[in-house]
Amino acid sequence: MKMSKMIFAIVSIAMAAGCATVRQPDSNPAKFDSYDSATKSVEGDPNATDWQAAEAERLKKETCPKALVASVADDCSMAALLASVKGAYGTDPMVATRIAAITQLSMCPKCGKAPELRYRWTKALLKALCETEDQGAQFVYLDQLRWCAFGPQSKCIAGFAAKAKNGKVAEFAALVAKEVAAAAGYGCCRPCKCGADCKCVKDCKCGVDCKCGKSDACGKSGKCEKK
Amino acid sequence: MRMDRRGFLKAAGATAAFNIIPAKTLWGATAPSNQLTRALIGFGSIAHSGNHLHYKGSRLVGLCDPFEYRVRNGLELAEKTGWGKIKGYKNFMELLADPGVDIVHICTPPHWHGCMSVMAANAGKDIWCEKPMTRTVGEGKRVMEVIQARKRMFRLNTWFRFQDVFYGFGTPVKPIRQIVESGMLGKGPLKCTFGAGQGFSWKFFWSGRVNATPQPVPKGFDYEMWLGPAPWKPYTDHRVGTSFRGYWDYDSGGLGDMAQHYLDPLQYLLCKDDTSPVKIGYTGPKQHPESVGRFDRITLTYDDGTTVDLDGDESLKEEPLLRGSNGICVYPKAGGKTLRIKDANGWWPEEKVLAKLAELPEPAPQVTDFMQSVRERKTFALNECNGFRSCTMFNLGIVAERLGRGFEFDPVSLRAVNDPAADRFLYQSMREPWATEFMKG
Secondary structure: OHHHHHHHHHHHHHHHHHHHHOOOOOOOOOOOOOHHHHHOOEOOEOEHHHHHHHOHHHHHHHOOHHHHHHHOOOHHHHHHHHHOOOOOOOOOHHHHHHHHHHHHHHOOOOOOOHHHHHHHHHHHHHHHHHHOOOHHHHHHHHHHHHHHOOOOHHHHHHHHHHHOOOHHHHHHHHHHHHHHHHHHHHHOHHHHHHHHOOHHHHOOOOOOOOOOOOOOOOOOOOOOOOO | OOOOHHHHHHHHHHHHOOOOOOHHHHHHOOOHHHOEEEEEEOOOOHHHOHHHHOOOOEEEEEEEOOEHHHHHHHHHHHHHHHHOOOEEOOOHHHHHOOOOOOEEEEOOOHHHHHHHHHHHHHOOOEEEEOOOOOOOHHHHHHHHHHHHHHOOOEEEOOOOOOOOOOHHHOOOOHHHHHHHHHOOOOOOOOEEEEEHHHOOOOOOOOOOEOOOOOOOOOOOEOHHHHHOOOOOOOOOHHHOOHHHHHEOOOOEHHHHHHHHHHHHHHHHHOOOOOOOOOEEEEEOOOOOOOEOOOOOEEEEEOOOOOEEEEEOOOOOOOOOOEEOOOOOEEEOOOOOOOOEEEEOOEEOOHHHHHHHHHHOOOOOOOOOOHHHHHHHOOOOOOOHHHHHHHHHHHHHHHHHHHHOOOEEEEOOOOEEOOOHHHHHHHOOOOOOOHHHHHOOO
């Protein structure tokens, strides 16, 4: 008797937890077919335009280059920011926007701090990708790596793809690996030339001591490859 | 050599010219078997408009959509409209493989436009594609190459460069083109402004949610097919309704949705169909990584100094649509019969504007009937080349939004100048098998 009550309690808690994280399917697949429903924010779930308006001052303050660089001044704060990613879409929008802004700042050709930032940021993204169990968050990290990862890091990402537990994460990782390799092939030396003394590529220590993939995938200390 | 349907219709028309009995009578030009056939790929909200179900000179023969309810609705609507029982294809590949389809009308979200256009061209179809032509510059470049290599006819579903009143501007584009071509705005660069003040809305309400929750994929919806070349992300309903417009992976908000309507006619009236801006400026908030927000201003500058300001925050509300280097300005119509012109001495009287327009030569004629374009194999007014260039105008702006800053662009190499970050947005990968399909031909 006691065992069956315990099982019932466990199942009930599990179902309740499931319901809390996954909305029930809509019975009406045409829910957002009308312009009205498609374009309006709802309570607790605003659209980006309305959110930007509501948070305009804070957005401006927290995403200016100086604030972004200061917010990730050391590896711990960088890791902490990435650790606050929740699932594929559940990250606080200010955090998500700051993450995207740091990615773009790290690639900015006119920003003096960009090369060093990019080296640290891509390392941190790879580390977060390989260490998290949150498969939704893995999409988020990959979605940033596609815009900023260095060429040699494509091997790490491909290695991660080969070992990823979720097939769709693996598929996205493979796409990112291919895209990063192609982008690097076009202009892989440019980030090096803009001020990082090529440390980012020559050392090829993309952050996780190759735990995320094959041991020799990203451990080669190659030279800046001119195309 | 086996002749396809289109070749037969063309040959039949040519032969008929030599008969004593008029072709129309002999061949029955309106007979169903002589009409060009069209099929719709995608039957969402846009496809319900009259343009899609009816286009004179063509016969609707089928449609497909990843939502089963939309296929059902489409078939019912087609029958009520008078097309009888048309075919509901299992998917667009089956549609493309049907030799009975001459023209495909691509009515999907933009992330499919590039790949489907290439696949349709490789399948021997002529193509009518919804705007924007493509989601990225890289896709547009490829579509242009394949359409030309395969000698297919291609048109975009926007038309303001050759017909209709130009939105809130109040007049068609033709008189504006005449004014620009006449040189009366001066020899130096022009300054153009597009925003609410000039009669154009940037529709910032096309914006994704910032607090979504993954959901199970509903029954009767082929999410894999809907996504196609776009990266797989967990399903959530707001991403796939009409609201897809608010997500970077599929479209780019109001700018992606409306800019080809606005900027293609601008490109035409500026006589810049064969080039692109070299500098892109951006001011506005930083963007959410998934969901499109708003911009304050995007400035596109051409090599000759001509600038196009996309006015998002309405700070340029009082500006004219066009400001010439000699101070002559062109404004929207305001209750009168024509656009308005102002110079250092003030507003021109309406009679003077009308008299001036009457003396200006007509622009070069354009092919404005797509069925004629297909039958006679004549390039349509808005085709894969000028459509690529006008699409590039705002695709550059979208990249600036995502970068959160401006950059420079080379209109010949079609690459960003010393800016790998920009290039990564300009040239993006696709999921397989679509990446492979996209590179065929």
